[in-house]
Amino acid sequence: xxxxxxxxxxxxxxxxxxxxxxxxxxxxxxxxxxxxxxxxxxxxxxxxxxxxxxxxxxxxxxxxxxxxxxxxxxxxxxxxxxxxxxxxxxxxxxxxxxxxxxxxxxxxxxxxxxxxxxxxxxxxxxxxxxxxxxxxxxxxxxxxxxxxxxxxxxxxxxxxxxxxxxxxxxxxxxxxxxxxxxxxxxxxxxxxxxxxxxxxxxxxxxxxxxxxxxxxxxxxxxxxxxxxxxxxxxxxxxxxxxxxxxxxxxxxxxxxxxxxxxxxxxxxxxxxxxxxxxxxxxxxxxxxxxxxxxxxxxxxxxxxxxxxxxxxxxxxxxxxxxxxxxxxxxxxxxxxxxxxxxxxxxxxxxxxxxxxxxxxxxxxxxxxxxxxxxxxxxxxxxxxxxxxxxxxxxxxxxxxxxxxxxxxxxxxxxxxxxxxxxxxxxxxxxxx
Numbered sequence: 001x002x003x004x005x006x007x008x009x010x011x012x013x014x015x016x017x018x019x020x021x022x023x024x025x026x027x028x029x030x031x032x033x034x035x036x037x038x039x040x041x042x043x044x045x046x047x048x049x050x051x052x053x054x055x056x057x058x059x060x061x062x063x064x065x066x067x068x069x070x071x072x073x074x075x076x077x078x079x080x081x082x083x084x085x086x087x088x089x090x091x092x093x094x095x096x097x098x099x100x101x102x103x104x105x106x107x108x109x110x111x112x113x114x115x116x117x118x119x120x121x122x123x124x125x126x127x128x129x130x131x132x133x134x135x136x137x138x139x140x141x142x143x144x145x146x147x148x149x150x151x152x153x154x155x156x157x158x159x160x161x162x163x164x165x166x167x168x169x170x171x172x173x174x175x176x177x178x179x180x181x182x183x184x185x186x187x188x189x190x191x192x193x194x195x196x197x198x199x200x201x202x203x204x205x206x207x208x209x210x211x212x213x214x215x216x217x218x219x220x221x222x223x224x225x226x227x228x229x230x231x232x233x234x235x236x237x238x239x240x241x242x243x244x245x246x247x248x249x250x251x252x253x254x255x256x257x258x259x260x261x262x263x264x265x266x267x268x269x270x271x272x273x274x275x276x277x278x279x280x281x282x283x284x285x286x287x288x289x290x291x292x293x294x295x296x297x298x299x300x301x302x303x304x305x306x307x308x309x310x311x312x313x314x315x316x317x318x319x320x321x322x323x324x325x326x327x328x329x330x331x332x333x334x335x336x337x338x339x340x341x342x343x344x345x346x347x348x349x350x351x352x353x354x355x356x357x358x359x360x361x362x363x364x365x366x367x368x369x370x371x372x373x374x375x376x377x378x379x380x381x382x383x384x385x386x387x388x389x390x391x392x393x394x395x396x397x398x399x400x401x402x403x404x405x406x407x408x409x410x411x412x413x414x415x416x417x418x419x420x421x422x423x424x425x426x427x428x429x430x431x432x
Contacts, residue, residue, distance in 0.1 A: 038062075038069035039327050042097035045074065046082035050101055050150070050314070053348050057335040060344075070331050079103070090116040090319065098322040099332065102147060104138055104313040104394055105402040111141045112396055118318040118325050119144040123333040130357045131337070132310070134391035139315040147315020148336045151351035153275040154382055154389050155208040155298055155309045158282070162292045163270040166191050171296050177237060180299045184246035187270045194248045194269045197260070198238055200414045201253035203405045204274055204311065209234045211309040211390045213301050217405070222395035226409075227421075227428045233301065235413050235420035242414055249414060261285035273298060275311040276352040276382065283350070283373045290373045297385050309390040352382055359383055400431050 045051050051074040058072040075097075077085060083106045089096035090110065102110060110117060124136055124145045132152050139147030159171045167190035169183045184195030198205040210216060215230030225231065241247035248269065252259035255274055264272065265286040274281075282293060297307040316336060318328045335341045342353035343363045350370045358364065360383065365376050409427050412418045 038071040039324050040071045040073050041099060041322075041324060041328055041331065043072055043074040043099045043101075044082055044086060044097045045076055045101040046079040046103070047101065047314070048076045049349055051076045053344070054335060056348065057341060057344065058331070060340075061331055061334055068327065068330075070327065083109070086110075089321070094321070096319040096321040098324055098328050099316055099318050101314050101316055102139075104149075104315065104398075106399055107139055107147060107315060107394060108396040108398040110317070111146065115141065115144075115146065116320050117146040118320055118322070118329070119146060120148065120318065120329065120332070121145055123329050123337060124148070127333075127337050127355075130339075130355045132354050132356055132389070134310055134389070135313060135354045138310075138313060138392065138394040139317070147317045148332060149313045149315050149354055150336065150345055150349065151275075151277050151313065152354055152356075152382075152389065153277055153311040153313050154352050154385065155212070155273065155275050155311050156295050156381060157271055157273040157298050158278070159271045159294050159296060160267060160269070160289065160292055161294045163187060163191055163193055163267060167270070169270075171294060174296075174299055176303070177299045177301050181241065181244075181246060184241065184270075185244065188246060191270075193267070194246060196241065196247040196271050196273070197250040197255070197264070197269045198242065198247050198414055199254045200249045200411045201406055202255065203402060203410070204255060205238065205250075206234060206405065206410060207392075208273065208275075208298070208309045208311050209237075211311075211392055212298060212306050214305065216393045217401045218393045218395050218397055220393055222393075222397055224397060224401065224428050224431050226401065226424045226431070231424055232421050235409075235424065237301075239413050239417065239420055243417070253411075256281070265289060267292075277312060277350070279370055279374065279378075280350040283369050293374060295374060295378050295381050297381060297388075306385075306388040306390040308385040308388050310392060356386060359386070397431065401427075404431055 043054055054074060055072050058070050062069050083102065086096065086100050087109060121144060135149040135152055136145050139145060164171055164187065167187040169186055174180050174183050187193060187195045207217065210231050213230040213234055215225055215228055217226055219225050250260050251257060251263045254260065255272060265288045282289060300307060316332060318325055318332065322328055339355060339358055342355040342358045343361065345351050345353045346364055347368060359379055364379055365371065404427050409423050412423045413420050
């Protein structure tokens with residue numbers, strides 16, 4: 001039975017959120033020579049680049065499908081507004097868009113009870129052999145796929161080679177986290193700079209290491225596993241790096257703060273580990289590091305562990321409220337599942353596409369701002385860890401766990417220096 005929503009609060013929230021959209025753009029139809037009337041597809045997102053990508057793919061679609069034109073009516077909201085407004089619309093049964101973006105840490109909120117999203121199996125299953133399916137599993141429930149991601153989000157480590165060279169450190173010699181700590185001490189001694197920055201108000205310094213270490217925040221059944229040995233090992237290690245001054249808290253608290261970009265742009269630290277999608281933050285916000293950053297696989301705690309993990313993500317969904325589900329599915333498949341679409345995801349957004357068969361395509365080595373910044377061999381790293389991208393368990397409790405990690409656990413362990421085991425024990429109790 002579909003969950004009912006308190007309509008008074010829903011109406012208030014919907015009204016407030018509607019006024020907070022930061023931009024709204026309707027893509028112009030190029031016009032069909034045969035006079036076919038275009039189908040308007042509304043799209044909500046929280047990322048203006050995602051909006052521009054969909055509008056671009058609509059133009060491409062219309063050139064290839066003159067008899068089935070589409071017009072994208074897209075709106076970019078602030079992050080929380082996008083998710084809150086969508087949840088209100090789906091729970092109240094009215095006012096939702098045809099398509100929407102849902103960030104990975106929020107998807108659990110939309111898969112509870114009677115799911116109000118359209119299953120996408122009919123467009124996903126024909127492409128299974130070409131896709132990194134763990135990225136689709138994040139948006140699945142009971143065998144049904146409800147969202148299609150933009151990227152794999154393969155976790156890598158970004159080194160400032162200029163700093164490493166001054167310290168006499170070769171990034172290729174760093175295979176384990178023990179190696180990393182040792183190299184970090186050498187960098188600190190020789191240059192006075194920290195080896196790394198760690199987030200105190202976000203999860204990207206912590207979560208990927210836990211997943212590589214063989215665990216996760218939740219198990220496959222959705223049970224909270226924050227208190228297990230792997231989680232404790234990783235948080236203890238991060239705290240140790242901070243105590244040794246090998247790592248420092250990221251200025252601004254996380255790796256997307258303006259203070260952080262300024263710090264790193266001036267050569268503030270020798271490395272940072274983030275997913276492949278973070279490349280765009282370097283090109284856009286840290287221009288002075290162009291030609292200095294090299295990308296390598298992640299270190300591991302012990303040999304045999306996976307050297308990467310699939311981190312972050314945003315799934316594009318189709319709502320059951322859409323009156324154009326058939327054409328919406330065809331267009332979504334074209335934009336995010338086709339080979340052409342995945343090449344454009346790289347070319348336009350700088351994301352590692354979910355179709356692994358395009359990773360070695362010559363189009364991915366064509367000159368663009370990313371190859372200019374990092375060099376043309378950056379895909380060699382992704383191909384080298386293709387079979388070592390550990391999947392995450394994204395479940396209904398993911399939003400609650402993610403929020404606790406961001407707002408309490410990381411700060412308590414890495415700023416207040418509380419006992420990591422106690423921090424995680426408290427987390428488990430609070431989340432349950």
